[in-house]
Amino acid sequence: MDKRELLLQAATKLFVERGFHATPTSAISKEAGVSAGILFHYFKTKDDLIVQLYVDLKMEFTDCVLKDVDTLKAGISKLRLIWTNSWKWGLENPKKFDFLRQADNSTYSEKIKSHPDIVKKYEWFFAYIDTYKENRFIKNTDTLFIMNVMFGLITSMVNQLRLNPKLENDSLFLEQAWEMFYNCLKP
Amino acid sequence: MDKRELLLQAATKLFVERGFHATPTSAISKEAGVSAGILFHYFKTKDDLIVQLYVDLKMEFTDCVLKDVDTLKAGISKLRLIWTNSWKWGLENPKKFDFLRQADNSTYSEKIKSHPDIVKKYEWFFAYIDTYKENRFIKNTDTLFIMNVMFGLITSMVNQLRLNPKLENDSLFLEQAWEMFYNCLKP
DNA sequence: TTTTAAATTGACTAATCAGTCAACAAAAGT
DNA sequence: ACTTTTGTTGACTGATTAGTCAATTTAAAA
Structure with a gap:
């Protein structure tokens, strides 16, 4: 499955459950089941992902x-x-x-x-x-x-x-x- | 002036301007014009302050x-x-x-x-x-x-x-x- | 005055985090 | 088959952060 989509889904879930302040990018990639680095391939920064x-x-x-x-x-x-x-x-x-x-x-x-x-x-x-x-x-x-x-x-x-x-x-x-x-x- | 009150005022301002995710406790104490340590005298944790x-x-x-x-x-x-x-x-x-x-x-x-x-x-x-x-x-x-x-x-x-x-x-x-x-x- | 308690400081630390990077894998193009 | 591009990894780093603490000041109590 598309990893960008997996990341967005995981991010949605975690941001709602824990808030922006308590959701590190490492948690997002873990939840999505992908490597930590790939997040920054699809999104320039954490803020960019949120936007x-x-x-x-x-x-x-x-x-x-x-x-x-x-x-x-x-x-x-x-x-x-x-x-x-x-x-x-x-x-x-x-x-x-x-x-x-x-x-x-x-x-x-x-x-x-x-x-x-x-x-x-x-x-x-x-x-x-x-x-x-x-x-x-x-x-x-x-x-x-x-x-x-x-x-x-x-x-x-x-x-x-x-x-x-x-x-x-x-x-x-x-x-x-x-x-x-x-x-x-x-x- | 009461430092607890100063901290709460500074926190209100910064949380609204930057959000929870981008407001470190150091910024709050700085904005309030007090030392970094005193925040944890009045509030157990950052989360406690927010609540x-x-x-x-x-x-x-x-x-x-x-x-x-x-x-x-x-x-x-x-x-x-x-x-x-x-x-x-x-x-x-x-x-x-x-x-x-x-x-x-x-x-x-x-x-x-x-x-x-x-x-x-x-x-x-x-x-x-x-x-x-x-x-x-x-x-x-x-x-x-x-x-x-x-x-x-x-x-x-x-x-x-x-x-x-x-x-x-x-x-x-x-x-x-x-x-x-x-x-x-x-x- | 002396003693005790509470307030305040700021340097310090252990942990965490955003973002990088060299290496490798897969896919696409020629 | 070969080259190039794109996707993917995970260990690594420099910076930042929440929270601590010993030392000092201020205030209160005796």
Whole structure:
């Protein structure tokens, strides 16, 4: 298997379990089952590995969030699909989701803001939100604020479903949670 | 001045600026203007310092959040005061707020969950939310979920006001933001 | 004043860590 | 077959780090 991928997987696991501060590169290569030196073949520095992993996962998440969204006609159902896609990805990829949470709230969040791929994806997402605002599906307030609020609510949703997995099939709870999400955003 | 306090202040600043992983104890004592050894007089280990700082700040925040709340009669105005107190504290104490965000999303969040003071404060807050549910001021859903959602929305609010400080005095925006907060929680 | 306890220093150490490198292996190209 | 490039190893190193400690100062108690 691709050793770069093995390293990224191992890094995700260890960073979430122990934090950036307590995860030496030696532990990462050991967990990945590769030699210590190879890490620096694929990544210039430890920081470089973290940033690449961060960008990779952010792209994976946003890609998944927008999955099948274009198959639906414009409307609130699109927003609901984005909502569902988001928390489902969080449940299916707990380690990756936790890594993103940790990185988003660390000093690394600054370091990826100017990354071309990230900038592009965000512009795309911004345009999406803007059309929603124009169509009066959501509040006409700052786009970044809206995005922030959305991700915050989705994170709470993932936390809640993790603590109580049964709720994932509890349509009453799902309706209530969606109501909270949409009531918050609607004009 | 109290050297323990100096160390905690320096630690808050550096952890936010550089992260846990890139802040050696030597840098903390240097920033605090004290000798390297004294840190280990007040704190058993570096981890102990982080946990104590984390608990201290969490207590300070929750204390401030509930400030003057008891002077108001029961009702939505109480909830609004909690909301205002929260984001105002975040604006007035940016470093502390950022530390809490970072710590809440790191491995340290697990380490303080069983701390007696924290447990007590949370029980108090939980009881508060429960009475709100009983009085039909907010949705009747899991209390922890509600708390999570509240803090998430407050974090977004602080971010937004930081990027655009003028909004703090923009009553139109404040009403809109409060509307988002309350619409999300109301039954 | 004398004695005891607590605070503070900074040089020191043992351990750890990020990153290097020479050697070797595998794959790809010619 | 032969050459070149790329991937891989693991021992090694220089720098850094958390934490110690004997010595000194400051404060408190008797």
